Amino acid sequence: MSAEAKSFCVIGAGPSGLVAARHLLAQGHAVSVYEAGPCIGGTFANKRYDAVWDDPGNGGMRLVSSKTLTAFSDYRMHGTHGGVDWSRKVGDHPRVTEYLTYLRQYADAFHVTPTIEFGTKVVSVDAAVGEAQPYRVVLASPDGSQRAVHFDGVAVCSGLHNVPTMPGDADIPGLAAFRADPRNDVFHSSAYKEKAVFAGRKVLILGCGETAMDLAHRAAVGGAAKVGLVSRHGFLSIPHELGDKRPLDVFITNFLEHAHEHPLAHDWQLRWRMSTWVIRAGLLLVGGSSWGMNQWACRVKTVARGYHIINKSHGAIPHINAYAKPRWLAKYRAAWNLPMWLWTKFWIFAHRHLATDEKDVLPIQTFGDGEGRGLLEIKKEAGGGFTAVLADEDGAEASFDDVDTVVFATGYKQEFPFLKAYAPPARARPGYRHAAGEAPLPPHHFVLDPSDPHLGFIGFVRPNVGAIPPISELQVLWWIQQMEKARKQQPLPSAPPPSYMLNGAKYQYGVDYGNYMFRLAEEIDAAPDLWKVARAILRGEGVEAAGVIERATLAAKFLFTCCLGQAHAPLFRLRGPFATTACLDITLRELWEAATAKRGVPENIALTVMTMWFVGVNAVCYVCDHIPCFGKRRGFVAYA
Secondary structure (H helix, E strand, O other): OOOOOOEEEEEOOOHHHHHHHHHHHHOOOEEEEEEOOOOOOOHHHHOOOOHHHHOHHHOOOEOOOOHHHHOEOOEOOOOEEOOEEOOOOOOOOOEHHHHHHHHHHHHHHOOOHHHEEEOOEEEEEEEOOOOOOOEEEEEEOOOOOEEEEEEOEEEEOOOOOOEEOOOOOOOOOOHHHHHHOOOOEEEEHHHOOOHHHHOOOEEEEEOOOHHHHHHHHHHHHOOOOEEEEEOOOOOOEOOOEOOOOOEHHHOOOOEOOOEOOOHHHHHOOHHHHHHHHHHHHHHHHHHOOOOOOOOOOOOOOOOOOOOOOOEOOOOOHHHHHHHHHHHHHHHHHHOOOHHHHHHHHHHHHHHHHHOOOOOOOOOEEEEOOOOOOOEEEEEEOOOOOEEEEEEOOOOOEEEEOOOOEEEEOOOEEOOOOOOHHHOOOOOOOOOOOOOOOOOOOOOEOOOEOOOOOOEEEOOOOEEOOOOHHHHHHHHHHHHHHHHHHHHOOOOOOOOOOOOOEOOOOOOOOEEOHHHHHHHHHHHOOOOOOHHHHHHHHHOOOOOOOOOHHHHHHHHHHHHHHHHHOOOOHHHHHOOOOOOOHHHHHHHHHHHHHHHHOOOOHHHHHHHHHHHHHHHHHHHHHHHHHOOHHHOOOOOOOOOO
């Protein structure tokens, strides 16, 4: 508990706001959570669509991250609590309605619910000059009245999906005329609610994120006459499940990738570079294409690990392939390329007559040259209809005739209208796309500015294969420690160039999930120390095991789970200022199950072999570290 209780304003009651309030309350602080909406859940409550899909019989809208990864550290979607059997009745990827139930249970369990004021919008956060509490927060109530409240600190947890971004009429020739025709529809994906709006329509969807893919799929199965998808830069598609009860996000390991990696291997990104070829070979063998899992169109320019946030919404892929594969077949036939013609012919047969996922489906036409060109113009034809002129994958112009619905699934701008100090910059961050006009994040791990340590930004980074809620939890714990250092007038740690940034320039705050988690944990002494924890288990500390063999078994389970498992939130509460024995029990039970049963023996053998290979790679790096021409580096460090 903090030595000095303070008052905190938490903006937003989504997952990030709830976990921020929970841990601030645990430190003995007074917390007030302000949520503009009517309920807990943030984006998960406010951006739901296709209510019929929430029916369990229809599969429901589901999370693309697994419940094991998404859950907070000490309140899991595992076992039975709150009247829900999370282990047996809830799938690996919960429906949105189930996740909202989990968030409500979490808020109740840690006494966060009474601190929330719904229907209250934060209008401004300003410095309260001369006041004991340095932040003046102006609030707007549902009746329109405003009031000012003072706080010692502010947690900004307002979420990523608040201000839609879409081109203006001047950006696309012909868009104004198309919009003015009453027969046509133009809207941002944030306005979408029911797939019935697509029935009988000729739909063109602009975007290549998970929402764009989701809406393209819903249009294709919702009775649209035809569907087109425009992807200017392509995407990397891998489904959120690699098979029955095989979540994608459990196929990531920590040892020698996020932790205990030699600095040379880390700087040269050897794990990413070498495993890229293994992964691409595997994709080629199981789906016929190395661009993604069974992905035959919309290729990204660089297909490699560490460059992209993976698109895990896979429902539209069979419809895209129903259009793309015959086109490739025709190209290979025209070029007399018999090997590739036979290869494509085989995969068409495999997915139409064996797997049948591409049989009798509405094809989704794809456009975009991968270099930034997509929708070029919307032309009005002599008969009164409209034709979209687009860039094709080979750079030539293509057309989408008789379009009558255009959906901009073009994402959201990051804005903090209540914070004048974080107004959008005039220019984009150098080297990054989609950043112009967006508000910046503070420099230190994108959480705080050392000059203002009591203002924290929680939940705004974008992980590649991971989830935002566990990142938010570790960000809160890290922030609490920095505020404690500021209280003691201790210097905050310097901010080195972040090694966790993705190489691709699409997202200015895109991070490698596990790398980011370990770097934050190291700074608060919360990264799991393999040997200390294993020795503690052998001594019987924190475990109920009487015999030596039983304790040795538990220690081996811990080492396997921590090394060959994902960077789950409980691992970062095994030691350090927020350690709890409950998280050790979670590690030895639930996370052990995720690292073994969720992957299976063949997958674990493959991951073990790959890890042992990188033991050798890191050993070579250690030798190189002592060769003068390379220059002396830091050598092996605990977690880097």
